[in-house]
Amino acid sequence: MKHLLSIEQLSREEIEGILDRAESFAEVGRRDIKKVPTLRGRTVVSLFYESSTRTSSSFDLAAKRLSADVVSVKAAGSSVEKGESLKDTVATLSAYDPAAIVIRHPYAGAAQMVAGWTAASVINAGDGKHEHPSQALLDVYTLRRKLGSLEGVRIWIVGDVLHSRVARSNLIAFNRMGAEVTVCGPPTLIPRGIEELGCDVAYGLEGIEEAEVVYALRMQKERMSESFVPSLREYAASFQIDSRRLQPRQLLMHPGPVNRGVELSGEAIDSPQSLITEQVAAGLVVRMAILYELLAGAEGAPSGEGESSRPTPIGTPA
Amino acid sequence: MKHLLSIEQLSREEIEGILDRAESFAEVGRRDIKKVPTLRGRTVVSLFYESSTRTSSSFDLAAKRLSADVVSVKAAGSSVEKGESLKDTVATLSAYDPAAIVIRHPYAGAAQMVAGWTAASVINAGDGKHEHPSQALLDVYTLRRKLGSLEGVRIWIVGDVLHSRVARSNLIAFNRMGAEVTVCGPPTLIPRGIEELGCDVAYGLEGIEEAEVVYALRMQKERMSESFVPSLREYAASFQIDSRRLQPRQLLMHPGPVNRGVELSGEAIDSPQSLITEQVAAGLVVRMAILYELLAGAEGAPSGEGESSRPTPIGTPA
Amino acid sequence: MKHLLSIEQLSREEIEGILDRAESFAEVGRRDIKKVPTLRGRTVVSLFYESSTRTSSSFDLAAKRLSADVVSVKAAGSSVEKGESLKDTVATLSAYDPAAIVIRHPYAGAAQMVAGWTAASVINAGDGKHEHPSQALLDVYTLRRKLGSLEGVRIWIVGDVLHSRVARSNLIAFNRMGAEVTVCGPPTLIPRGIEELGCDVAYGLEGIEEAEVVYALRMQKERMSESFVPSLREYAASFQIDSRRLQPRQLLMHPGPVNRGVELSGEAIDSPQSLITEQVAAGLVVRMAILYELLAGAEGAPSGEGESSRPTPIGTPA
Numbered sequence: 001m002k003h004l005l006s007i008e009q010l011s012r013e014e015i016e017g018i019l020d021r022a023e024s025f026a027e028v029g030r031r032d033i034k035k036v037p038t039l040r041g042r043t044v045v046s047l048f049y050e051s052s053t054r055t056s057s058s059f060d061l062a063a064k065r066l067s068a069d070v071v072s073v074k075a076a077g078s079s080v081e082k083g084e085s086l087k088d089t090v091a092t093l094s095a096y097d098p099a100a101i102v103i104r105h106p107y108a109g110a111a112q113m114v115a116g117w118t119a120a121s122v123i124n125a126g127d128g129k130h131e132h133p134s135q136a137l138l139d140v141y142t143l144r145r146k147l148g149s150l151e152g153v154r155i156w157i158v159g160d161v162l163h164s165r166v167a168r169s170n171l172i173a174f175n176r177m178g179a180e181v182t183v184c185g186p187p188t189l190i191p192r193g194i195e196e197l198g199c200d201v202a203y204g205l206e207g208i209e210e211a212e213v214v215y216a217l218r219m220q221k222e223r224m225s226e227s228f229v230p231s232l233r234e235y236a237a238s239f240q241i242d243s244r245r246l247q248p249r250q251l252l253m254h255p256g257p258v259n260r261g262v263e264l265s266g267e268a269i270d271s272p273q274s275l276i277t278e279q280v281a282a283g284l285v286v287r288m289a290i291l292y293e294l295l296a297g298a299e300g301a302p303s304g305e306g307e308s309s310r311p312t313p314i315g316t317p318a
Numbered sequence: 319m320k321h322l323l324s325i326e327q328l329s330r331e332e333i334e335g336i337l338d339r340a341e342s343f344a345e346v347g348r349r350d351i352k353k354v355p356t357l358r359g360r361t362v363v364s365l366f367y368e369s370s371t372r373t374s375s376s377f378d379l380a381a382k383r384l385s386a387d388v389v390s391v392k393a394a395g396s397s398v399e400k401g402e403s404l405k406d407t408v409a410t411l412s413a414y415d416p417a418a419i420v421i422r423h424p425y426a427g428a429a430q431m432v433a434g435w436t437a438a439s440v441i442n443a444g445d446g447k448h449e450h451p452s453q454a455l456l457d458v459y460t461l462r463r464k465l466g467s468l469e470g471v472r473i474w475i476v477g478d479v480l481h482s483r484v485a486r487s488n489l490i491a492f493n494r495m496g497a498e499v500t501v502c503g504p505p506t507l508i509p510r511g512i513e514e515l516g517c518d519v520a521y522g523l524e525g526i527e528e529a530e531v532v533y534a535l536r537m538q539k540e541r542m543s544e545s546f547v548p549s550l551r552e553y554a555a556s557f558q559i560d561s562r563r564l565q566p567r568q569l570l571m572h573p574g575p576v577n578r579g580v581e582l583s584g585e586a587i588d589s590p591q592s593l594i595t596e597q598v599a600a601g602l603v604v605r606m607a608i609l610y611e612l613l614a615g616a617e618g619a620p621s622g623e624g625e626s627s628r629p630t631p632i633g634t635p636a
Numbered sequence: 637m638k639h640l641l642s643i644e645q646l647s648r649e650e651i652e653g654i655l656d657r658a659e660s661f662a663e664v665g666r667r668d669i670k671k672v673p674t675l676r677g678r679t680v681v682s683l684f685y686e687s688s689t690r691t692s693s694s695f696d697l698a699a700k701r702l703s704a705d706v707v708s709v710k711a712a713g714s715s716v717e718k719g720e721s722l723k724d725t726v727a728t729l730s731a732y733d734p735a736a737i738v739i740r741h742p743y744a745g746a747a748q749m750v751a752g753w754t755a756a757s758v759i760n761a762g763d764g765k766h767e768h769p770s771q772a773l774l775d776v777y778t779l780r781r782k783l784g785s786l787e788g789v790r791i792w793i794v795g796d797v798l799h800s801r802v803a804r805s806n807l808i809a810f811n812r813m814g815a816e817v818t819v820c821g822p823p824t825l826i827p828r829g830i831e832e833l834g835c836d837v838a839y840g841l842e843g844i845e846e847a848e849v850v851y852a853l854r855m856q857k858e859r860m861s862e863s864f865v866p867s868l869r870e871y872a873a874s875f876q877i878d879s880r881r882l883q884p885r886q887l888l889m890h891p892g893p894v895n896r897g898v899e900l901s902g903e904a905i906d907s908p909q910s911l912i913t914e915q916v917a918a919g920l921v922v923r924m925a926i927l928y929e930l931l932a933g934a935e936g937a938p939s940g941e942g943e944s945s946r947p948t949p950i951g952t953p954a
Contacts, residue, residue: 029415033359035387041669043697054410057389061361061414064387069671069700071693088894088905092690095916096697097665258406269406280413347733351677353705372728375707379679379732382705576724587724598731 003115003122004290006131007172019141021289038296039068042099049075049105054256055125059102062287087117094118099295121294132165135255136173138282142275151178156208158184159217159263162191166255167217171197188228215253216241216263232262243267251275321433321440322608324449325490337459339607356614357386360417367393367423372574373443377420380605405435412436417613439612450483453573454491456600460593469496474526477535477581478507484573485535489515506546533571534559534581550580561585569593639751639758640926642767643808655777657925674932675704678735685711685741690892691761695738698923723753730754735931757930768801771891772809774918778911787814792844794820795853795899798827802891803853807833824864851889852877852899868898879903887911
């Protein structure tokens with residue numbers, strides 16, 4: 001595996017392999033020295049055209065815990081502002097011979113294009129409404145730790161499915177792992193024909209009691225002005241997951257950042273059923289695993305000789 | 319000591335302990351390799367909701383010189399902009415299991431709240447008008463190096479005392495170290511009842527000759543529009559410390575950044591009595607000492623076994 | 637050599653020395669571990685008052701590959717916004733005792749002034765319309781690798797010569813290395829008397845066939861509103877380097893970021909004659925060489941004893 005551009009590209013076995021690797025990094029994370037020397041002397045470029053706290057900090061820290069040097073470029077305050085094309089920016093950053101480029105971009109397909117322009121491994125950290133594969137992997141990881149397996153698990157994904165790359169990547173990943181997915185939201189926010197991806201559709205929360213897992217999506221405030229929802233208040237009245245709707249045996253997930261009081265009530269967020277913090281913790285180890293698989297696995301391993309160019313056993317502290 | 323939330327919480331002995339530790343880091347700073355391995359493999363999160371050069375760069379570099387990995391989150395360009403609550407942001411960052419979170423926030427009490435939401439050690443890098451304890455510690459450190467002791471030293475704090483967390487933290491710290499403090503400024507900028515904290519009050523610079531130390535505060539330009547002062551020019555006419563007012567035997571301090579020509583004249587800033595640069599240098603070693611005390615001291619020491627989990631003698635280069 | 641403030645200051649021998657050093661860092665860059673311990677435990681401050689992707693990321697990564705700790709300060713979101721003077725900002729950052737300060741500033745002469753205010757080595761990363769010496773060095777490096785020598789090589793520098801620090805530094809550097817330079821652009825964008833620096837002047841592209849190297853400058857869009865050029869379209873009609881104008885034996889250079897379709901056509905950028913990506917790659921190793929020369933060369937070498945304070949042979953991996 002050279003790039004991680006989509007969940008679509010991954011078989012169930014490849015997903016399981018990444019999750020197993022992430023488990024071993026979780027063990028590293030419980031040590032005092034939460035670091036391994038795997039990517040020492042190699043460079044990871046983080047190129048974010050949309051603002052982000054959790055995804056960008058998670059990838060940055062993942063790379064640092066693998067001992068890589070990190071170059072972070074944000075669209076604001078960079079030559080991106082001067083109108084440089086994505087292609088030229090990638091050519092520029094590729095000239096540093098990075099091991100990987102982590103890219104977030106508002107256009108669907110951007111990561112795929114970047115992969116055609118660079119010798120580095122490319123990791124899609126979100127491309128428009130298309131995909132967000134590391135999010136899907138961390139969500140599968142979180143559920144697998146909690147439930148052992150996703151086989152036959154019923155998951156409802158609730159909210160703005162139409163505009164959500166998380167919904168799309170997670171639907172594919174959950175299906176691939178054997179879960180049964182229902183997508184739920186107002187008709188204006190459910191893409192036509194989504195059933196063909198292998199899911200049920202619900203236009204209201206009736207029936208959500210059957211789910212073992214409720215996965216709420218972030219409601220983008222700008223959707224109101226675009227007339228997809230009449231108001232956040234009305235959206236919340238019909239689709240907010242609150243502590244009355246959430247059953248004690250149900251698990252609650254959300255990709256963050258949460259709009260408290262919109263898609264989730266404060267009580268629900270803070271309830272014992274909420275896995276939101278576990279998801280963030282999972283993000284770090286899953287992203288370490290992704291970097292490891294792409295850069296230090298069988299194919300991606302450095303080819304030189306010497307102590308540190310051999311694939312480093314994860315067990316060795318940095 | 320788990321957190322550093324205020325100067326209020328520290329006894330004179332605890333302050334002395336941090337300053338002694340800072341002295342040993344000053345010795346490290348005179349070496350070619352200005353670095354120790356104390357926090358190798360541990361993560362320090364820096365979360366700044368207000369802009370800052372000196373405090374944020376000082377904490378970041380302090381953490382790096384202790385060999386920690388640093389995750390810096392600024393309010394701009396982060397999910398903070400998307401309206402995520404402080405609580406949720408802290409939960410997110412805490413999921414990385416950081417050793418410490420350094421927080422600056424415009425609301426008094428923010429650091430205290432953060433301490434209730436995370437397992438990490440929390441360091442208050444300024445919370446509204448409340449406290450800025452690392453600033454007070456570096457100022458005491460600077461004076462102790464210069465004068466040996468603060469016992470009986472007369473210090474005038476001049477300027478916008480009302481809105482200044484630095485004034486508040488320094489007043490407490492100077493008192494605790496035995497100094498005699500006078501706060502001085504226009505009546506609109508001196509909080510009522512401040513004498514109860516243990517200081518004299520002056521509404522003009524008359525009498526400032528008695529001080530051994532003149533500590534000028536930054537005048538926020540936005541105070542003019544709020545009618546606290548009629549104009550910066552009038553403020554400067556009455557309260558600017560310039561080379562005529564400054565006695566040759568007096569020491570001059572300022573928390574920075576300075577408004578040249580407002581609270582201080584250019585000549586005063588550049589005079590031999592000015593300790594402003596020493597204060598910044600002190601900031602680095604004092605913040606190393608704070609991180610060390612919280613994270614590698616008796617209680618904060620890593621509990622595992624093995625070479626690097628033992629508290630590292632400061633003398634050992636990284 | 638203590639500072640790198642201008643190309644003007646460098647003899648041909650000094651330039652050659654830096655380029656030779658850069659060659660050895662290019663060799664390090666082909667290893668798996670692209671890093672040497674030369675500046676371990678030392679601090680490099682990067683202080684950018686103008687936005688930049690390539691120069692700032694290039695210096696940052698260069699410092700990291702030399703194992704330095706890097707403190708990056710951008711004008712936005714820093715105390716610079718609070719109106720702190722450059723002098724005070726430099727005094728603040730100098731208090732951390734950095735080995736070097738890399739400065740970009742909109743005023744010509746800023747780097748020179750900074751050098752007067754700090755004990756650190758100062759590297760000019762662009763000061764107004766004055767100089768951008770590391771750009772000139774990387775361009776000479778790129779051409780030397782391609783052509784062996786610049787002796788007698790004919791180079792046309794095309795575009796907004798008037799406002800370009802790159803044009804100025806490169807003209808000086810190319811001359812010093814023995815090249816024959818022609819500057820070319822509309823009369824409004826060629827400074828009067830530039831011939832005295834040792835170049836020919838052309839007000840149109842006629843005759844450019846004689847050049848072995850075509851060096852296109854970035855057209856700043858704001859120049860239109862300032863009436864230097866009637867429109868980007870008219871500028872492009874007269875001065876754009878496109879694949880019809882570019883001869884197969886000519887080499888094409890540009891300092892980046894490129895305005896595709898303005899000073900260069902997309903085809904020209906992507907042609908085999910384009911050295912633009914090589915220039916960026918050269919930037920990294922040339923900046924490593926600059927840092928090495930200033931900080932670890934004969935004069936700049938750390939004076940202490942012990943393993944890592946000896947000038948580290950470049951061949952030793954970090």
